[in-house]
Amino acid sequence: MKIASYQMNAIVGDLIRNTDKLINQINLAIEQKADVFIAPELAISGYPPEDLLLREGFYRRCHKQLERILQIDGITMLIGCPYRIGADNFNSLFVIRDGNIIGRYDKMLLPNYGVFDECRYFTPGVSPLVFEVNQVKCGVVICEDMWDSVPIAEAKENGAELVLIANASPFETGKHQERLQIAKYRVEENQIPLVYVNQVGGQDELIFDGASFAMNKNGNVVYQETAFAENLAFLNFIDGDIQSAEINQYPENEAAIYNGLKLALGDYINKNGFKGVVLGLSGGIDSALTLAIAVDTLGADRVMAVMMPSQYTAGISVDDSREMVDILKVRYEEIAIKPLFDGFCNSLETIFEGLATDTTEENLQARIRGNLLMAISNKFGYLVVTTGNKSEMTTGYATLYGDMAGGFALLKDITKTQVYQLSRWRNTQGYVIPERIITRAPSAELRDNQCDQDSLPEYDILDKILVDLVENRLSTEEIIAKAYANTDDVHKVAHLLKINEYKRRQAAVGPKVSRSAFAKDWRYPNTNKFRF
Template sequence: MRIALAQFNPVVGDIAGNTQKILDFARQAMAAGADVLVTPELALTGYSPEDLLLRDHFYRACSQGMDELLELDGITLVIGHPVRLGNETFNAATVLRDGNRLGQYHKMLLPNDEVFDECRYFTPGAAPLVFEQNGVKLGVLICEDVWSVEPAAEAQDAGAEALLVLNASPFHRNKVAARQEMARYRVQETGLPLAYVNLNGGQDELVFDGASFALDRDGAVCAQAAAYCDELLLIDYIDGDFVSSRHAALPDATASVYQALVTGVRDYIGKNGFPGALLGLSGGVDSALTLAIAVDALGADKVHAVMMPSRYTADISLTDSRDMVARLGVKYDEIAIWPMYERFTEALAPSFAGLPLDATEENLQARIRGTLLMALSNKGGKLVLTTGNKSEMTTGYCTLYGDMAGGFAVLKDVAKTLVYQLCEWRNLQGAIIPERIITRPPSAELRPDQTDQDSLPPYDVLDAIMQRYVEGNLSAAEIIADGYAEADVLRVVRLLKINEYKRRQAPVGPRITRRAFGKDWRYPITNRFS
């Protein structure tokens, strides 16, 4: 028996388009001699449809898509889709063959943590599904089901001789290893080989990295699809086990993050119909990395970079920005903001009389830049990519309606120390970021001789504290006990708390850790808990 895993990139809500992709994969699978085609979780609708799942006509459209798939003869289809039965809704997988519905499985375990909110939409299933193909009994599971003992054990008790797992498992760092480890536990417990198909592509904040695989009865990877691409992975079942086939090389940790960011930008821009991307260059490392990712995602012809110097912009910032855009070949403009800044300060002078210069004047420069970028976006249609990183978002070292103005925050979940690692990795693939951008001290260049470290702890310290508090859920006391200076810890935690209102207004951006600011992070703005 030959099983085909259809790893592909759906568009949420494009049921007709997703149906056609499934049909195309099914025909490829039949041409390759496959007996069964397995799609990812909610492949028909994309993951996650969120509150589309509350609309009756959404299910009518899903039924039409399933009816179209039912017309295909010659291969067994295992289709991930939502279904409404009476007053209940299920995250389902239906088995189709030659115009017949052979069975329907309802996901048993509904995740309700991190980015998942399935208890809002679905009722948990209560029974296993095993169907027979070529004399072999195949058990069906969906995503979270494989992270616990019971669903796989129930499938085995129902007679399954191999497990098929449909997944919409979003990327975060080290996720591939975590998936394979959990699947291996199920193989060891049941003694059954397991095939795991995952979505590919970006959906708002989430990135799905594909990397579908199969484990033999010993728990060894016997088939491995590539990451971040559509692929039909073929697996043969012979004499009670999956046998070795394709073994695609997977990217290392840094490369995987970079590819996740590229995927997030490409699909957010492409699936939402924007003609390209627009961003402000500063001569700093964050905007340089954002530009590199945008070009790798979209191509140089769809990217527009704008340098907006002030009297505080260093000559080397202009030189390095011009150098980088020349290497990449993107459209580039320079718009001096100081004349505009002077008009603003003149207009505000009566209201500011007798008051000292402070962050107000610095933020005004950032807001002028944000206004210019949004005007260019309105005129040309390109989406503004913001360039702030997670370290800045944690501490509020960013300006509302200034450098936060835009539609997609590429580095929103990327710590500053990781920004440097990604720049160095990208330059190893081809030197597009001038070395001085990476090595010079970071600065917002909003006042004379300014550096980030004037306002923040060193980034290695800040990022370590942030990782423990935001991503690890440790308390300030626990972080201090780990050896971090009390003053630094309390400062970072205080800045995190008082800037929640800023983060709530930030654009969405791709998630690459287990705790991103967005779906993962739901803290009240008005909050006196200490």
């Protein structure tokens, strides 16, 4: 039996386009004489459809596209599509052959943790499904079903010799190895080979890395698809097992995150129809990394960088920015903000009379820059990509309606430590970020002689604290007991995390790469007296 595995990049809600892509790939599979075609979870609708699933018309239109696939003969197809019957909605996988639906499998285990909210939308399935192709009995499950022992065991009990798994499993650091381990458990428990087909692409906060694979009945990976790219691949099931095919190595940590960020940015821009991106270039490492990723993703002709120096901007910041844009050949503009800043200060002079200069004036500079970038965005149809990182989002070291203003926060789930790691890694692939940007002390440059560490712990300590607070959900007492940070720093970061929730609620959407990002898997109340 020959299996066509389609690692698909769908667009949520673009039902006709998604179905067109499926039909095109199915026809290619037929040309290659494949017997079975399998695509990712909810391939027709795209995943996750979220509250589109609360609209009855959404199901009707999905089923209309499913009917187009029913017109295809000559191959057995496994197509994911939401299905409504009576008062129940299902996350379903349809098995289709020669104009007939020969089976429908409804996802049994509905994830309701982290970024997942499927219990809001679906009723769980209760029955296994095994169908036969070329005298091979195939069982099917959907994504979360693999993470429990029961669904695959039930398929095996019903005669399955092979399990085909349709998935929409999002990327996060270390997730691919976890998938492989869980799959190995299922294979060893049941002595049954499996094919795991994953979605690929960016969808708002989520990155789907693809990296589809197959395991033989000994639990060995015999096929591994390229990560972060769409592809149609072919596998052979002969003499009761999956035969060896191409094995593409999953990228190492920095390469995986960098490629994931590229995919997230590119899909957000292209799927939403933006002409390109514009960002504020400061001469600092965050904006430099953002610019490098933007150019690597979209090309220099779709990226604009704007330097907006003030009286506090160091000359080397301007010099380093000019060097980088010269390397990358992007459109570059410089707009001095001191005249605008002076105008604001003059307008507020009477109201602020007798009051000392403080962060108010610092935030004014950031908000002037935000306004300029938004004006450029409106005029040219370029999305503003913000440059703040997770360390800043944790501590509130960012200005609401200033440097937080924009449509996509590329580094939102990237700590400052990771920013340095990714920047150094990018330069090993080709020098684009001037070395001085990487080595100089970070500064917001909103007042004389300002340095980030004037008001924050050293980033290597800060980032360890935030990982334990945000991702590991440890208390301050538990973190202090680990003894890598002093008590004052731990309490300070915890306090800043708590009081800046209102900022994060208003931040631009940004891609998730960690176990817990400031997105769907972070839902803390603004009004909250609990102390971490």
